[in-house]
Amino acid sequence: xxxxxxxxxxxxxxxxxxxxxxxxxxxxxxxxxxxxxxxxxxxxxxxxxxxxxxxxxxxxxxxxxxxxxxxxxxxxxxxxxxxxxxxxxxxxxxxxxxxxxxxxxxxxxxxxxxxxxxxxxxxxxxxxxxxxxxxxxxxxxxxxxxxxxxxxxxxxxxxxxxxxxxxxxxxxxxxxxxxxxxxxxxxxxxxxxxxxxxxxxxxxxxxxxxxxxxxxxxxxxxxxxxxxxxxxxxxxxxxxxxxxxxxxxxxxxxxxxxxxx
Ligand SMILES: NC(=O)c1ccc[n+]([C@@H]2O[C@H](COP(=O)([O-])OP(=O)(O)OC[C@H]3O[C@@H](n4cnc5c(N)ncnc54)[C@H](O)[C@@H]3O)[C@@H](O)[C@H]2O)c1
Numbered sequence: 227x228x229x230x231x232x233x234x235x236x237x238x239x240x241x242x243x244x245x246x247x248x249x250x251x252x253x254x255x256x257x258x259x260x261x262x263x264x265x266x267x268x269x270x271x272x273x274x275x276x277x278x279x280x281x282x283x284x285x286x287x288x289x290x291x292x293x294x295x296x297x298x299x300x301x302x303x304x305x306x307x308x309x310x311x312x313x314x315x316x317x318x319x320x321x322x323x324x325x326x327x328x329x330x331x332x333x334x335x336x337x338x339x340x341x342x343x344x345x346x347x348x349x350x351x352x353x354x355x356x357x358x359x360x361x362x363x364x365x366x367x368x369x370x371x372x373x374x375x376x377x378x379x380x381x382x383x384x385x386x387x388x389x390x391x392x393x394x395x396x397x398x399x400x401x402x403x404x405x406x407x408x409x410x411x412x413x414x415x416x417x418x419x420x421x422x423x424x425x426x427x428x429x430x431x432x433x434x435x436x437x438x439x440x441x442x443x444x445x446x447x448x449x450x451x452x453x454x455x456x457x458x459x460x461x462x463x464x465x466x467x468x469x470x471x472x473x474x475x476x477x478x479x480x481x482x483x484x485x486x487x
Contacts, residue, residue: 237265248326250281252426256454262290271297299353335389350394370413406474415473422480447482
């Protein structure tokens with residue numbers, strides 16, 4: 227980056243290697259793009275090779291240094307491959323953004339079954355922890371790092387009809403708090419992002435439903451549905467030296483809905 231005086235100042239994530247799960251569309255892609263524009267080399271991943279290839283090409287076309295690999299975060303071999311790929315292609319890991327999540331169920335929580343709970347807790351919570359566990363030794367090798375876990379405002383106030391998903395997001399608020407003090411002595415910070423309603427494929431059942439959308443809009447302070455880019459700057463900030471004294475915290479990006487719930 228060149229200032230007016232002709233002095234070159236490094237971008238805030240220059241030299242950093244970032245790994246973002248579920249980063250071929252939606253919030254994950256916006257975060258990956260922003261980390262890249264802020265100077266990081268980024269490893270993209272999601273479940274399908276063709277989506278990984280497309281996102282890698284798109285971001286390379288913007289001049290960003292990115293690689294991609296398929297990773298279903300619920301699959302142990304895929305998680306190990308993700309970490310190894312970051313080390314092989316970029317030499318290590320400084321930043322982990324755990325963004326992948328599933329929600330295979332909508333309805334009364336009492337109607338949800340064991341299969342639903344297993345899937346939601348495996349992908350949203352257990353895989354997040356297991357990825358952190360794999361990434362921490364690699365961060366230690368580079369003297370520290372930063373982890374951001376993507377939760378949701380539903381983690382504070384369960385969304386009606388999304389009980390099991392909401393509980394998994396509450397668990398991620400707890401995971402952030404549990405990890406932060408243990409990882410502080412290793413110079414690794416752990417923070418959390420809690421988006422409100424953001425316009426993505428994942429949330430389309432909400433914003434495409436006129437009645438639900440109208441109700442949700444009435445809870446907002448800023449009267450528009452959020453965009454994936456609205457989340458990206460907050461994550462980049464949390465990963466940057468500007469947040470060097472922040473750990474165990476959650477940033478809510480919800481257009482003010484959270485403060486009104
Ligand atoms: N969109 C919202 O309104 C909203 C609100 C709060 C929180 N969130 C959270 O933001 C995160 C991203 O959601 P989004 O709205 O951008 O969704 P999205 O539909 O745009 O993207 C979801 C991504 O997750 C990937 N994915 C799903 N299961 C996966 C798995 N097992 N392994 C790897 N990748 C997997 C998909 O391939 C896709 O790329 C999620 O954690 C979600 O819970 C979203």
